[in-house]
Amino acid sequence: MTSSDGPKGGNGNQSTRAGVRGARCVALVGPFASGKTTLLEAILARTGSISRAGSITQNSTVGDNSPEAREHAMSVGLNVADAAFLGENFTFIDCPGSVEFAHEGTLALPACDMAVVVCEADPKRVSALQVILKQLDDAGVPHIVFLNKIDTSPIPVHDVIPSLQPASAKPLVLRQMPIWENGIATGFVDLASERAYVYREHASSKIIELPSAIEAREKEARFQMLEKLADYDDELMEQLLADIPPPNDRVFDDLSKELRDGLICPVLIGSAEHGHGILRLLKALRHECPTVEDTAKRLNLDGLKSAAYVFKSVHTKSGGKLSYTRVFAGEIADGATVTGRSGHEQRVAGIFTIRGEEAIKRGPAKAGETVALGRLDSIHSGETIAVGKTAIAQLRVPEAPQPALAIGLGLKDRKDEVKLSSAVAKLIDEDPSLMLEHNAEMHQILLHGQGEMHLRVALERLLRKYGIEVVREKRRVGYKETIRSSTEVRGRHKKQSGGHGQFGDVKLDIKPLPRSGGITFSETITGGAIPRNFIPSVEIGVRDYLTEGPLGFPVVDVAVTLTDGSFHSVDSSDMAFRQAGRLAMTEGLPKCNPVLLEPIMAVSIAVPSESNARINGIISQRRGQILGFDARPDWPGWDLIQAHIPEAEMDNLIIDLRSATAGVGSFTFGFDHLSEVSGRLKDQVLAASRAAAE
The missing domain is CATH 3.30.70.240 (Alpha-Beta Plaits)
Known part of the structure; x- marks a missing residue:
C-alpha cells in the first residue's frame, strides 16, 4: 500500500481565507520540557505556515524567540501563531510549562476552544500532568493528550495509560498504538479507523498492511477504547454486547461528541521533533475541536452582538501596547471604540496577526480569530471587552497565585528611581503574577514573583526593555521587640539658650501587654500637673521612640501611662513635652527586659x-x-x-x-x-x- 494518510494541509495563503467554520483557537499545554514549542514548530511546518521547523537548540523557532527565552532555553511567556489546515484556520497558543510562568497559560485558557496536553510517556510525571489536567477541568476546556517523544519511551503505551489515569478525572482513551521494530517506534495503528501507518521523517505517514504480529493486541486495544466510549452511548454498548462491530463513522462521531461534552480525554501519540503523528493530530483537531460558537456558549457569551477576551498584554518598544485578543462575537475594526471592565472607552489603534514576537498589520477581526489590538492602555489581561460604549459581563478568570518569592530592588543609578515604578508597572501589566511592594517599615522596594527564574527574567526584561539596572537585595525580615517587665521613669527636657527656653517634665509607667496587644497610651494626670493640651505631644514622643527600641526594631505590645509631670508657664511647649516623652522612653525601656520577636x-x-x-x-x-x-x-x-x-x-x-x-x-x-x-x-x-x- 502506498497511499498517504491525507493531504499535507494548507499553505501560508490559506490563513487569509475564511474557513468552513470560524477560526479555532487551541492551547498547547503540558509539563515543563514536554516539547510544546517543538510541537508548535512541527504544526507550522506541516501546514506550510513556515518552510521548515525551527530548532530550540539553534534558536530558530517561531516561539521562544525573546532574548530571555533564548538565554534560558525555556518558554518564559506565551507563543502565538496561526496555521491553516484543509481550508480551516487555527490559532495555536503555546503556554509555558514551568509553574513559575504558568499564570500566562491560565489567563489564555478562556480564549481557547480546546487544549492539547503535551506530555511524555513517563509515569514519574503524573503529578505534573495532574496539575495541568485539573486546571483544564476547572476551566471546562475540552482536551486531548498528545504523548510526545514516543520514539524514546522505554515503557509500552498500554502500560503508560493506566499509570497516567490517576492524573485525569476523565477516562484516558487511547486512540493510537505504536508499531515497534527492534525497540524503535516505526509507525502506529489508528484504533478508530483500524489502519496502520509507518512514520516518514517530517512527512505524511504511509499506510501499510496491519502487521500480523500485532493483530491480537490491536483488537484488544480497540475493544478497550470502544468500551470506554460505550459508557456514554447505550447503542454502542448493545453492539459490543452483541459482538457487532460498530461502523467507523459511528466511532469517530462518538469520539468527537464525548470529547466536546467533556466526558473523555482521547490520547494520541507521536514525536514532535521528527514530525511523527502531526497530521493525525491536525485531523483530530479539524474534526473534533469545538467551534467558536460552542465556546461562546460554554462561556455564556452566546447571543451577544460583540464580545472578545483579552488574554495577554505586551508593551513593545516602538508600537506601544498590544492586547492579544480572541473575538467571540461580532467584528472588531481598526479605529473601533471598545469598552472593558472599568467602563472606560478605548479606541483600537491597529489590528495585528501574531506570530511569535512578530506583529503583522491586518484588517478587521471576525468571530473566532485571535489578534493583537493596538493601544488599549486601560484594558488589562483577563478582561472581556465589546465594541461600543457599554461594558458586558466579565468572564470569571482565576486570580494570580500568591507570590512565592521576593527580592529587594536596589538601584545602581538613583536617577532611575522615578522610572522604576513605571517600568515595573508595565512588567506587571504583561505578567500579573508579579507584584511590586514599597515596604515603608523595612525601607525596601520588593518585587514578588513565582520563583527564582520568574524574578530573574523580570529583571532581565527590566534592563533590556527599559534600561534600568537593579541590585538584588535580600528581603528584610520584619523583626519586632517587646518587654517582659515594668518600670516607672521620669523624663525631663530642659534647655535655656536666651529668650524663651524649653521645659517639659513627665513621669511614665511602662508595662508589657499580652501578645498582639499593640501599643496603648493613657494618662492619669490630676490637679493640672500638665496642661491637657500638652498630653498629645507626650504621646507623640512616646510613639516616636517605639518605632525603634533598644534592640533596634519596632516595639510592640507595650502599655504606657502618663501619671505625673510638671510644666513651666513660659518655657513649656508641645516640642518640649514631645522630647520629654521620648527621653523617658529612652531611659525606661532598656530597664524593662527587652526581647526580640x-x-x-x-x-x-x-x-x-x-x-x-x-x-x-x-x-x-x-x-x-x-x-x-x-x-x-x-x-x-x-x-x-x-x-x-x-x-x-x-x-x-x-x-x-x-x-x-x-x-x-x-x-x-x-x-x-x-x-x-x-x-x-x-x-x-x-x-x-x-x-x-x-
Missing part, C-alpha cells in the same frame, strides 16, 4: 502524598512546626500540610519545595503571630542589624 507565618503546603516525608524534613530544617495533615479537596493523591514557619526561613522555600516534588509543590501563607527569639539566633540577628546600620 520574629514573625511566624501560617503556611499551607500542597504536595503529592508520596512527598510528605521530604516536606516534613524541609519544614524541620527551617525551624518550622507541623500542625497537621489533610487530604487536598478534589485532588486525589495530594495532601495539604499545615505548618508554622518563621518568616526568616521562608526565603527559597519554594525552591526546596519544588525540588522535592518534581516541580509541582506549592504553598500559600500569611502572618500568624510573633514569637520570641533567644540564644545564639538572637545574637546573630542583632549583630547583623548593627552591621547593616553602620
